Amino acid sequence: MVVPGAALALERHPNLKFVMFGRRERVEPLLAQHPDLAARTELVHTDTVVEMEDKPSQAVRRGKTSSMWRAVDAVKNGQAEFVVSAGNTGALMAMAKLVLRTMPGIERPAIAAQWPTVKRPSIVLDLGANVGTSARELCDFAVLGAAMARAILQVERPTVALLNIGVEEIKGVEEVKQAHAWLKDADLPMDYRGFIEGDQIGQGTVDVVVVEGFAGNIALKTAEGTAKQVATYIREALTSSIFTKLGALISQGGLRRLKDRMDPRRFNGGVFLGLNGIAIKSHGGTDAVGFASAIDVGYDIVESDILRRLSADLAALHGKLDDTALAGGTK
């Protein structure tokens, strides 16, 4: 999926150049099928491979010669502007943290991705990089997500909300309430809208949805599962009799459009935000179309040059939070 995915992305963005890390004997024959891509690709042979079953610590111990490590390192040493991998998520996160390091004032990176909605896509984070998140980190995520929204959605002042249970201020966990109190008054370069509930994500109510990683990952997986479940219902409903089959045949143009809108490959690509460099996790089970989407995300982020502005936005946030803390608030 990686090589044909890169070929697809290159068709859309002819100024892309690739450095691929992996076994020469496996990658070379694939590249040979895509001469345009081969002409813009530097292939670096690596012997060591991070396995999907490796724990992050094992993967890191495999050392700096693995294809994954070297790909991440290419971002650090300026050889590449972003890295995309469909490999082991935990290992990629561990290496990205070790090699790229977090931005000043950021403790842990978040994973952000596009979420399809009935309007344009939204950005949702954290999708599982962290379990348990402080109020300060939720504020960081808001700033990081707003930056990604600027890059991907091309909106200068994105709308941002905290995911909570119940829209009244009295409900929810302490961290979410505290983050709300801070974001409300922080005067950041975003349109902060307060709380939303899970049913609003798919309605596209805001551009950026901020949530702690455990709940965020469960929300994402539950949404994927529900979409799959409804797709099963649709298939069963439209194949239940000769009439429904005939109707489906006549409606096929509309049904194809429905299938496109529900295609998870269009939204593939989880971005690790908060590091000094962009690392993107592609779904391991996707295909070339999905992998190309993950490359597109990296392309848009690098094109928009958000990292430069992000440092300033984060510094402004942290300055305000520190003032609040000095004034008697809590961190």
Added chain:
Amino acid sequence: MVVPGAALALERHPNLKFVMFGRRERVEPLLAQHPDLAARTELVHTDTVVEMEDKPSQAVRRGKTSSMWRAVDAVKNGQAEFVVSAGNTGALMAMAKLVLRTMPGIERPAIAAQWPTVKRPSIVLDLGANVGTSARELCDFAVLGAAMARAILQVERPTVALLNIGVEEIKGVEEVKQAHAWLKDADLPMDYRGFIEGDQIGQGTVDVVVVEGFAGNIALKTAEGTAKQVATYIREALTSSIFTKLGALISQGGLRRLKDRMDPRRFNGGVFLGLNGIAIKSHGGTDAVGFASAIDVGYDIVESDILRRLSADLAALHGKLDDTALAGGTK
């Protein structure tokens, strides 16, 4: 919705009897439209009403004369076997806890509900009664959910899983991991299956899904939102041209079945589990069909007499957890 909902439920369960608490001048004319129901209903006039906007503490302060309090109290004093309300969730929970009290060894009740899947429905809890849950409480929820599965799904040894992020034992929060370690070895009257992820809920992988309340509520709302979102896609896809409209007309039998399967009213009714009595929260925005579903849930639970057996199951669980704690584990 309450009176016609009760009438619908009575058609299905002719041995039901009702006690209704509310303003006589509002309820009486509605009852007059359903003579069969009126014949099996005792109407108790109450002046005080808990408002949807009341905080739980305010609602409790309105006192023991409110319709909600008196309805809950009817369960305690044996006048009713379960209570159903479409009112203020927080107020109902506060009153249910105060009046019915938690079962021995249970600190806080959980909210459980049926979740539609591609197979039969599953039971998911906690859907938001608690934010932040200890490992011991997650074990309690497993036993409570298994009891509800026995009542609603008529399965003697339900399959149970903990909702987590990632299926490897290394991932997830401490409480979930600890609960997993305990449930694995506890030899409870259930078929404990370990961890599942959010995308498995709608596949009906297990009968009972156990999750902390913040994440559980977000999962539920996100699934509702996704179903609604996909319904919008379907509608737009099938009305996009004259061909799709014609196809949809021919397929209408299948599409009607699809609509039925996605109808949230069939799964209405959140059960407060872990109290000495059954209280059920109906969605406030449902109609008679949905309210009747919530009554059905209470009927099935009372018919199955699970509360009696549940005390014994919980005592067995707590005995085992206490032994584990004495043997050097942690609570």
